[in-house]
Structures are given as C-alpha cells and as structure tokens.
Amino acid sequence: MDHDPAGHPGHPGLGDLVDAWLDGYAVARQLPVLRHDGVAEIEIASGGRRLEVVVAEPAPALLEATLRRLVGTTDVWVTVLTAGQWAPDPPDGVRVQVDDEVLMTLDLAPAAPSGSGSRVVVEEHGDRARAVVLEHEAVTAVGWVALTGPPATPTAVADRVWTAETHRRRGLGGAVMGALQGWAHAHGARRAVLAASVEGQALYAALGWRVAARMTSFAGADGPP
C-alpha cells in the first residue's frame, strides 16, 4: 500500500499527487517541465517569474540546496509542498513570497445535469478543455482542465479558474468547475487536483475538494515584492 503523508486513506502519496499536478499544469499551460535531482522545474515566463522550481516533502539537505539557488536571483521561485504543518526558515538572501496557497484534490463524480438554463460552454482542445461563460460576448467566468497520466485512468488538473469581479458570488465559478469536473470524468478521470488561491479555496471547499498539501513559495530577497 502506498505511504500517504497527506493522511487520506485510499489515496496515493503526496509525491504522486504533486507529480500529477505538475504534469497537468504543464499540459494546461503548454509549458515544459524538467525533472532532475529530486526537483521539477517549469519555465513559467510570466508574472515576473522565469522559472518555478517545485519540491514535495524535500529532505533537509535538498531543501537547503534548492533554497540557496535563490540567493541573488530576481525571477526564480521555489515552491515547497508539505502535507504537515511547517514553519519555513529561509536562509539569508531568501524570503517567503506566498504562503497561503494549498494543493487540493477531489474524487470525481459524473456531471450533474446542468439544466437547459446553463450558460457554460465547454471547448475541447485535445487533452485540455476550457469552460467559459459569456455575457454579451464578454467572458464573465472561465476555467481550464487538463488530463495527464495513463489515458485509461488520467488525473484531471484544473487551472486558471476566474470569475469577473462584477459577477462573483452568483454561482458562475461553481458552474465552471462543475463543467470542468464533468468533462474530466467523462474522459476517464476519477481524481482531480489543483493549486488553490485563498479565494479559490473557499470555492473548491464548497464543492467538496479537500486540502492535500500546503504550498510555500520562496524567492530571492532582492526580487520584486
């Protein structure tokens, strides 16, 4: 049986979930992932970041070596995923950049009938799909999902879920997620994973997603705030 540091009986370990998330994130954004020496690197090239280095439950020596890479850099992040509580203690020249995001997971169920009034349109793009709500030809809510892993039993990775500020708390985010989850289930996925912002966590928790890991991102202390 798999060791499960996240403490969810019947689910694979955190490393497996993080690998699936990274692979699906890379599919969703069409970005390359490089793995070496216990770390994964994604060429983000947006939001002030050139590179994001990801490690899950790193041993102390790997964590220290990975964080030291940040000293003197301005465009690299290191994101550490941990299942348990963790008080990060970055070395000199490195600061905590983001510490309120989490990795969340959900056992997927078939889509509930959306009803004739649903305004969500799902567009397929190969192993990705985009769910969108339009009002007067403007996007009011949108989200992506990508499939990764064995075609018979893929993992679904949701990404870039967003509702226009003027349209929040009207159920659009939930409708977009329902459409993405339903599309993924219809394509064989029984497990879904995503990285959630604080606002996202409230939405996903309301939809039954649960926290699998804390995410802490670090950057060089001289980089942009």
Ligand SMILES: CC(C)(COP(=O)(O)OP(=O)(O)OC[C@H]1O[C@@H](n2cnc3c(N)ncnc32)[C@H](O)[C@@H]1OP(=O)(O)O)[C@@H](O)C(=O)NCCC(=O)NCCS
């Ligand atoms: C997160 C986000 C997509 C939610 O979209 P939304 O259309 O407002 O979500 P919904 O109206 O479908 O919310 C459904 C339920 O989720 C929960 N929820 C959603 N947003 C919440 C918030 N900000 N605070 C508390 N609960 C929230 C509530 O239970 C809500 O039901 P209720 O309104 O009846 O109480 C939106 O806030 C957003 O775009 N934020 C900025 C981008 C972002 O962080 N995206 C997530 C990336 S992981």
